[in-house]
Structures are given as structure tokens and as C-alpha cells.
Amino acid sequence: MDDFTPRPGRLVEWTAGADAAAMVAAASLDPSPPSYSQKFHIGWHQANMAGGVRPSSWLTAVFDLPGRLDATAMAAALESWVRRHPTLLTWFQLDDGRPQRYAIRPADFSLRPAVLGTFDAGADIRDRLQEQFDSRIDPLTWPPFVVAGIERADSATMLFAVDHTHTDGYSLIQIFREVRDLYEAELAGTSAGLPEVGSYVDYCASEVARASEISSDSSAVGTWLKFAQACGGTPPGFPLDLGLPPGGRAPGVSYTMELFDAAEADAFNAACLRAGARFSGGLLATLGIANQRLAGEDDYRGLMTLHTRTEPRWLVAQGWFTNLVPVQFPVAGHRRFGDLLPKAQLAILRAAKLNDIPFHWIAQILAEKMNLLSDPRSVVPMTSYIDLRRAPASKDFEAARFQVIAGHSEFDEVFIWINRDWHRTTFTAVHPDTTVARQNVHRYAELVRSVLREVAHNGDAPLAQ
Structure with missing residues (x-):
């Protein structure tokens, strides 16, 4: 949020206002359980x-x-839009420490615009919005979102802040197309013609039902156990020092670097295809090279996010449709990127077979043997890759200055997002804000970029420098 400085204008919020209390009072108990990600998120929030x-x-x-x-x-x-995504009409309350879902009746829901004032400085708007988001959004409150706009004579900037309990990165990306189309349809007096969509609330129930069929002696749990044992019983973390004392945390900071432009991305993808792999496999092979060069790690081990939108009804739904899967492959013994690439791609394919089982359920099953969730205040480190070109209306992102931003939290690890759009591929890391972490994360990103560009320009790269 610190990097967000909008153009000045009149700040407007769409709110249920005094009616929100009446909506909550009339809400009903919903028997649908929280997803495992929702349950963890609520615990994380409460622990902090x-x-x-x-x-x-x-x-x-x-x-x-x-x-x-x-x-x-x-x-x-x-x-x-909100009625289209029922999860946004729900929230949780704790009953003896266990989250219980409640739901607003869709017919009771309404919004009205309220002017918050005219601001001459973008920084003042940012600070006001951050205060609004931080003070009013959490997983145990309804509404779990704040919608604001900055009005000007020639344009408006829209902001949709949603608690992570009800959304994920790809869900946020889809807000642009859906809200824009619904708004344009209101102006024209027509139908937006959006595709049918399922409810994340229903997804949560189906996820919990599936997980209940997984026992501690299943082969999938055995695979996870071997992975966790190879990692020393804790989640694999960033390979370099972060400048934190044992058990320490620090406020998080975001760092973004452009890895390469569209032409270089296409060239890198072509090199991966020639080796029988995909762009994602090439990225993980590159991270494996970086870990080996900088930290001497002979094997790459990491947690990778994969989407769980496995049915058509979930494709454009708002919700937390991601999971963590274990990826590992040997790096030592290979001479070049092209030799390593098939191993990285195979590791992703193997990991994807575990995507049906929620990571947080696995951590619960293995809790007596492993500490995959040792500190409830912390978030498990992960690596994410999203090809934004597949998102609806993605070719309009540049002109609309679309972006996703987050607020402040404390961290003890590094989280990596690699995103490819029509113009560039970027590396974003959120890490503890220490001098050592800044230096090492920047050094790591620079090496990743160097290897990727070498492959893009030469078709291959050596493992050793």
C-alpha cells in the first residue's frame, strides 16, 4: 500500500451504512464449514x-x-456483483474457538454511495483508505469488504478491498472485468451477460467432505511426510539469511523487479517447449539454480501454489481457490539449465497429483510428527506463478492501470509471486524489512533474472557461474 499514490479527487465509498447492523441482526446461521484456508486465516489473524x-x-x-x-x-x-458471489454475504463468529459461518439474506443487501471528502494529495487518499481497510476489514466482521472510488472529471479509480477469507489473487483479477461490465450494463440499461458462477460457500463444504476421506495412512500423506522429513520437519524457506533472530519477525516489505519483456518471455517459453517442459517448469528450474549457486543447495524444495478451480462453476467465482503442494527435484549433478528442466517439470506434475488435498489438512494430520505450522502467527512461505494473459479482459489491464495491493503484516519468511502479462514478466517478493533481507532478496532476484535472460537469449544456461 505504501507504493500506491493515486491521483487526487473526490473520495466516495459504497456502504450499507446503518443498515449493516440490521442485516447482521437478521442473518442466519449457515451450516457450511469454513475451508481449510479460511480456518487457518482466522487462526492466523487471532494469533496476531x-x-x-x-x-x-x-x-x-x-x-x-x-x-x-x-x-x-x-x-x-x-x-x-456481491449477490453474484455469496461468500461476500457471509462472515464468521467464534464458538468455543471454532469458526461458525453466518449469512446475510441476499434480498436484504443494498449499498449506497457516501462522499468522504475531496483530497488534493494522493498520499492523503492512500492514508485514509488504509485506515478504512485496516479498521473495518477482518474475517470476523461483516461486511468483509470496503469499496471506494476516487472521482475526477475525466476518470475514476476504483478500489475493492476484500478480506483474504473470501478471495485470492486470481479472484481479485476477475473483479475488473465483472464490475466494469456490470457498471457499463447499468449505464446502458442492458444485461452484462456474465457467465454463470458457483458459490465458494458450496466449494468449502465439498473440500471438507473430500478431506475427511483422507486418512493418515494414505499414499498422499506418506508423500508429504517424506517431503517434510527431507526439509527437517518444517516448511522449506528462503535459502539466504533474512537478518532475523531465532523466532523473530519483522514488518513486511514488497520488492518487484521486471524479469523480462514479452519477446524475451516468448523466447524463454520456446526454450522450455524444446525441452518438453513448460514456462512454469523453467521458472522452478531457475529457482533451483539460484538456490544452488547462492546457498549450495543440492536439491530444490519448495511449496508452490496451484489453483483448485477444477470445475467450470468455480472458474470465475470469488473465493480462496488455491492450495500448496510440495515440489522437489535434484539440482546437483546437472550441468545446464536444459538438463535440469525436465526434472523440474516432472516435479510439478507429481506435486499436482496432491492438489486435491488441502495443505492445512495435511499439516493437521502430520502435527504429531512434523511442525509444518509451528507458529500460528506466521504464514507458510510459497512461490506462485500466474499467467495473467489468461484472465478475462487482461488486454485492458495496462490502460486501466490495474493492480493488486496489500496492507501491512509481520513476516519471518519470503513469499514469491512471478506474474506474466502481455508486456512483461515480473518477480515480486514480500519479505521481512531488515537490511540483510533486502540485500539477499535483491541479490536472489537479480540472479534469477540473469539466468532467465540468458536462457531467453541463448536457449540455455550453465548451472555453475
Whole structure:
């Protein structure tokens, strides 16, 4: 959020206002259980609060719309959008420490615009929005979102902050197309024609039912156990020092670097295809090379995010449709990127077979043997790759200045997102804000970029420098 400085304008929020209390009072108990990600997120939030730290549990989609904003038409579009995604009409309360879901009746839900003031400085708008997001969004409150807009004569900037309990990165990406189309349909008096969509609330119930069929003696649990044992009983972390004392954490900071442009990405992809692999396999092979060069690690081990939108009804649904899977492959004994690449791709394919089983359920099964979730205040480190070109309306992202931003939390590890769009591929890391972590994360990213570009330009790269 610190890097977000919008153009000045009039700040508007769409809110249920005083009606929110009545909506909550009329809400009903929903028997649908939380997903395993939701349950973990609530525990993480509560553990940090108990430790005196209020974490920012929200993620925000930001984009511009052309022309002067019609706030009333936008209110109608937002009401349609929220009703389209039932998870946004739910929240959780703790019953003897266990999260219980409650649901607002869709017919009771409404929004109205409220002007918060005109601001001459973008930094003042940012600070006001961050205060709004941090003070009002958490997994045990309804509504679990704040929607705001910055009005100007020639354009408007829309912001959708949603608690992570009800969204993920790809869900945020889809907000742009859906809200834009619904808003334009309101202005034109037509239908937006959006595809049918399922409910994440239903997904949660099906996930818990599937997980209940997994026993501790299943082959999948055995695979996870071997992986965890190879990692020393804890999740695999960043290979370099982060400048933290044992058990220490620090406020997180984000660092983004452009890895290569569209032409270089295409060339890198072609090199991967020639070796019978894919772009994602090439990325992990490169991380394996970086770990070996900088930290001497002979094997790559990491947790990778994969989406769980395995049915058509989930494809454009709002919710937390991701899972963590274990990826490992040998790096030592290979001479070049092209030799290592098939091993990395095979490791991803093997890991994908475990994607049906929620990571947090696995951690619960293995809790007596392994410490995969040793500190409830911490988040498990992971690596994510998203090809944004597959998202609806992705060719409009650049003109709309679409972006995803997050708030402040404390971390003890590094989280990596590699995103490819129509113009560039970027490396983003969130890490503890220490001098040592900054130096080592930047050094790591620079080496990753160097190897990727060498493959893009030469078709291959050596493992050793």
C-alpha cells in the first residue's frame, strides 16, 4: 500500500451504512464449514491480535474507469456483483474457538454511495483508505469488504478491498472485468451477460467432505511426510539469511523487479517447449539454480501454489481457490539449465497429483510428527506463478492501470509471486524489512533474472557461474 499514490479527487465509498447492523441482526446461521484456508486465516489473524499486532488481512484490486463516474449506477452494479458471489454475504463468529459461518439474506443487501471528502494529495487518499481497510476489514466482521472510488472529471479509480477469507489473487483479477461490465450494463440499461458462477460457500463444504476421506495412512500423506522429513520437519524457506533472530519477525516489505519483456518471455517459453517442459517448469528450474549457486543447495524444495478451480462453476467465482503442494527435484549433478528442466517439470506434475488435498489438512494430520505450522502467527512461505494473459479482459489491464495491493503484516519468511502479462514478466517478493533481507532478496532476484535472460537469449544456461 505504501507504493500506491493515486491521483487526487473526490473520495466516495459504497456502504450499507446503518443498515449493516440490521442485516447482521437478521442473518442466519449457515451450516457450511469454513475451508481449510479460511480456518487457518482466522487462526492466523487471532494469533496476531493476541500478540498485540493487528495484521492487514485484506487484498485490494485497483483499476481506472474512463469518464465521470455515475455513483448510483455503480451502487447497482456492486449490489449485483456481491449477490453474484455469496461468500461476500457471509462472515464468521467464534464458538468455543471454532469458526461458525453466518449469512446475510441476499434480498436484504443494498449499498449506497457516501462522499468522504475531496483530497488534493494522493498520499492523503492512500492514508485514509488504509485506515478504512485496516479498521473495518477482518474475517470476523461483516461486511468483509470496503469499496471506494476516487472521482475526477475525466476518470475514476476504483478500489475493492476484500478480506483474504473470501478471495485470492486470481479472484481479485476477475473483479475488473465483472464490475466494469456490470457498471457499463447499468449505464446502458442492458444485461452484462456474465457467465454463470458457483458459490465458494458450496466449494468449502465439498473440500471438507473430500478431506475427511483422507486418512493418515494414505499414499498422499506418506508423500508429504517424506517431503517434510527431507526439509527437517518444517516448511522449506528462503535459502539466504533474512537478518532475523531465532523466532523473530519483522514488518513486511514488497520488492518487484521486471524479469523480462514479452519477446524475451516468448523466447524463454520456446526454450522450455524444446525441452518438453513448460514456462512454469523453467521458472522452478531457475529457482533451483539460484538456490544452488547462492546457498549450495543440492536439491530444490519448495511449496508452490496451484489453483483448485477444477470445475467450470468455480472458474470465475470469488473465493480462496488455491492450495500448496510440495515440489522437489535434484539440482546437483546437472550441468545446464536444459538438463535440469525436465526434472523440474516432472516435479510439478507429481506435486499436482496432491492438489486435491488441502495443505492445512495435511499439516493437521502430520502435527504429531512434523511442525509444518509451528507458529500460528506466521504464514507458510510459497512461490506462485500466474499467467495473467489468461484472465478475462487482461488486454485492458495496462490502460486501466490495474493492480493488486496489500496492507501491512509481520513476516519471518519470503513469499514469491512471478506474474506474466502481455508486456512483461515480473518477480515480486514480500519479505521481512531488515537490511540483510533486502540485500539477499535483491541479490536472489537479480540472479534469477540473469539466468532467465540468458536462457531467453541463448536457449540455455550453465548451472555453475
